[in-house]
Amino acid sequence: MSVPLLQIEGLRVSVAGTPVLHGLSLTVQAGEVHAIMGPNGSGKSTLAHVLAGRPGYTVTAGTARFDGVDLLGMAPEERARAGLFLGFQYPVEIAGVNNAYLLKAALNARRRHRGETDIDAFDFLAAVKAQMRTMQMDETLLSRGVNEGFSGGEKKRNEILQMLVLEPRLALLDETDSGLDIDALKVVGRGINSLRSKDRAVILVTHYQRLLDHVVPDQVHVLARGRIVRSGDRALAVELERRGYDWLAESPSAA
Amino acid sequence: MSALNRLLDEFASRGATSDRGRQEAAQTLRARGLPERREENWRYANLRAIDNVATFLPPVSGTAQGSGSPPPHLALPPPLPGFERLVLVDGVLRADSAPSHPALVRMAKAARAPASASTDFAIDNRLGLIATLFAPSPLTLRVTAALNLEILVLSTLPDSANYLHLTVQIAPGVSCQLVERHLGGSGAHGLGCSHVELDLAADASLIHHRLFAGSQPLQFDTLEARVAQQARYQLHYIAVGSDTSRSTACVRLEGRGAALDWRALGVAHAKQVNDTMLTVRHEGRDTRSVQTFRGIAGDQARVACNAITRVSDSGAGSNVTQSLRGLIDGKGAEVDLRPQLIIDTDDVQARHGATTGQLDENLMFYLQARGLDVPEARALLKWAFLGEVFTSIAPSALRRAAELAAAARLADAPAAELLHATESVP
Numbered sequence: 284m285s286v287p288l289l290q291i292e293g294l295r296v297s298v299a300g301t302p303v304l305h306g307l308s309l310t311v312q313a314g315e316v317h318a319i320m321g322p323n324g325s326g327k328s329t330l331a332h333v334l335a336g337r338p339g340y341t342v343t344a345g346t347a348r349f350d351g352v353d354l355l356g357m358a359p360e361e362r363a364r365a366g367l368f369l370g371f372q373y374p375v376e377i378a379g380v381n382n383a384y385l386l387k388a389a390l391n392a393r394r395r396h397r398g399e400t401d402i403d404a405f406d407f408l409a410a411v412k413a414q415m416r417t418m419q420m421d422e423t424l425l426s427r428g429v430n431e432g433f434s435g436g437e438k439k440r441n442e443i444l445q446m447l448v449l450e451p452r453l454a455l456l457d458e459t460d461s462g463l464d465i466d467a468l469k470v471v472g473r474g475i476n477s478l479r480s481k482d483r484a485v486i487l488v489t490h491y492q493r494l495l496d497h498v499v500p501d502q503v504h505v506l507a508r509g510r511i512v513r514s515g516d517r518a519l520a521v522e523l524e525r526r527g528y529d530w531l532a533e534s535p536s537a538a
Numbered sequence: 539m540s541a542l543n544r545l546l547d548e549f550a551s552r553g554a555t556s557d558r559g560r561q562e563a564a565q566t567l568r569a570r571g572l573p574e575r576r577e578e579n580w581r582y583a584n585l586r587a588i589d590n591v592a593t594f595l596p597p598v599s600g601t602a603q604g605s606g607s608p609p610p611h612l613a614l615p616p617p618l619p620g621f622e623r624l625v626l627v628d629g630v631l632r633a634d635s636a637p638s639h640p641a642l643v644r645m646a647k648a649a650r651a652p653a654s655a656s657t658d659f660a661i662d663n664r665l666g667l668i669a670t671l672f673a674p675s676p677l678t679l680r681v682t683a684a685l686n687l688e689i690l691v692l693s694t695l696p697d698s699a700n701y702l703h704l705t706v707q708i709a710p711g712v713s714c715q716l717v718e719r720h721l722g723g724s725g726a727h728g729l730g731c732s733h734v735e736l737d738l739a740a741d742a743s744l745i746h747h748r749l750f751a752g753s754q755p756l757q758f759d760t761l762e763a764r765v766a767q768q769a770r771y772q773l774h775y776i777a778v779g780s781d782t783s784r785s786t787a788c789v790r791l792e793g794r795g796a797a798l799d800w801r802a803l804g805v806a807h808a809k810q811v812n813d814t815m816l817t818v819r820h821e822g823r824d825t826r827s828v829q830t831f832r833g834i835a836g837d838q839a840r841v842a843c844n845a846i847t848r849v850s851d852s853g854a855g856s857n858v859t860q861s862l863r864g865l866i867d868g869k870g871a872e873v874d875l876r877p878q879l880i881i882d883t884d885d886v887q888a889r890h891g892a893t894t895g896q897l898d899e900n901l902m903f904y905l906q907a908r909g910l911d912v913p914e915a916r917a918l919l920k921w922a923f924l925g926e927v928f929t930s931i932a933p934s935a936l937r938r939a940a941e942l943a944a945a946a947r948l949a950d951a952p953a954a955e956l957l958h959a960t961e962s963v964p
């Protein structure tokens with residue numbers, strides 16, 4: 284069997300001295316889509332941020348390997364260039380730097396990492412505009428500051444646009460569905476699906492099952508109290524939608 | 539000998555005592571003295587630097603020094619498209635640069651007594667009086683029709699004093715763009731000193747760009763503007779590179795509906811001191827002012843901005859927006875921001891905010907998570923921080939010059955293409 288795209292074993296993480304993840308293990312193969320669900324405070328976003336390298340999280344035990352390479356020893360930008368993408372739950376606004384510049388800088392950073400030359404300006408614009416059509420985004424947003432004055436939905440679409448342009452090997456999407464109306468959810472789902480391939484994987488961090496109507500996961504995991512307490516297929520997400528999370532606290536772990 | 543006595547002695551040695559305006563300026567300085575740090579509005583300025591000025595006397599015109607022409611190694615920047623140009627070299631107006639534009643109806647050479655002599659700004663305009671004393675070519679321009687004018691103030695000699703004393707009167711209903719670029723300057727003891735007085739008549743409009751890009755090690759700048767009814771004044775001020783710079787500006791919104799849009803930027807590194815003071819007086823009804831300052835202090839530098847807005851009891855209906863932001867970019871760096879609102883009437887809308895801090899870690903992580911390395915991310919965020927001031931500079935060549943000047947002073951040098959980062963996408 285090939286090397287997993289992501290392999291997490293016994294991951295323990297603390298934030299400001301407080302343990303948040305308690306020995307989490309997860310294996311994601313290329314070509315798969317995993318959904319990680321769970322109640323508030325269960326550690327979902329912590330997992331996404333630790334994998335992306337956000338400062339402020341202390342790994343006290345365990346490993347995480349990305350395509351066979353120690354992920355935790357890499358700087359955030361090295362992880363990104365290696366093909367890991369974090370879609371933020373709350374994308375930041377950067378007034379004064381337009382979206383096009385950031386997209387191009389990010390894409391060229393990734394291309395240089397692969398030993399490729401910088402992308403031609405016209406090719407870049409053509410590619411971005413094509414993806415903007417997929418995401419049903421107004422092209423004028425390219426000239427705006429990064430997420431500056433964007434609505435919540437526009438910010439989330441912009442995250443997916445960045446993902447589509449950067450073509451990561453592993454996308455971690457942290458509650459990308461939050462704050463989206465039904466139509467926007469469809470568009471975002473379409474964007475995510477367009478990235479699916481046998482070479483890539485997606486981890487969807489979400490509270491709700493509704494995104495999974497549009498992006499059908501191969502596996503669903505329930506995270507509670509810092510560890511995966513149950514895994515299953517899409518039917519698990521449907522059951523969670525119907526029953527909530529409390530029943531998992533009462534039943535034995537099936538992880 | 540104190541700096542005051544030295545400059546007055548040097549003034550007396552010039553033998554220009556028949557000039558009434560200069561005499562009045564000398565008397566005022568003698569009576570009031572130079573500013574001192576114990577004065578509230580001067581506490582952040584590096585006034586000790588004035589003791590190190592090599593000489594207050596401007597180079598002698600017509601000699602090998604101060605010949606009125608720039609040496610070959612100091613090439614003038616290309617003219618701004620659509621702009622008339624005046625060039626002052628070491629304070630002397632180049633004869634071949636005087637535009638014959640019909641909108642300029644008068645250019646006087648006599649020094650003019652400062653109009654603020656009887657106002658409260660007369661206390662804060664004292665450094666401007668040094669320019670009144672010594673400026674070889676004081677200029678009074680009367681603008682009677684639409685005009686775009688660039689004034690280049692070039693210093694060619696190390697450790698010399700370079701002056702600009704400029705008065706601009708804009709006729710009713712006339713629109714004008716005025717660009718000041720202060721260039722050159724070298725050595726450790728040179729002085730650049732300017733005093734600009736502006737009168738905007740009713741319904742006039744002035745867009746005024748002022749670029750001080752390391753013009754002299756010590757740069758003092760004083761500006762006074764009076765804005766009449768329904769007149770609009772946009773002032774974009776960019777100061778980078780001087781070891782010590784102090785800008786002192788006072789804008790009086792005298793007429794009903796008069797408006798000011800002030801955007802200023804200060805960048806300092808090493809042990810430089812960049813101090814900006816703005817006083818805005820809302821004296822007419824329904825006057826408006828927007829005041830924006832962005833400053834970055836690197837290394838052990840200090841950047842300060844003191845913005846005082848006073849809405850008098852005659853200024854009912856006025857609207858004030860003040861936004862002062864500073865970025866500390868060095869362990870020994872210091873940013874001092876002082877937004878001050880003094881309101882003497884009830885009917886006013888006023889907003890003000892002042893924030894000082896370091897680069898936002900959330901923004902840094904966002905950029906790193908997109909693959910940008912730390913220096914590139916830092917450079918990008920600093921550039922974004924300054925962008926609000928740059929984007930308001932309409933002449934693209936001037937904007938590029940301002941961006942390059944600021945970029946050269948940032949600890950994390952932005953990539954060349956970063957200079958395009960605030961521009962539009964075709």
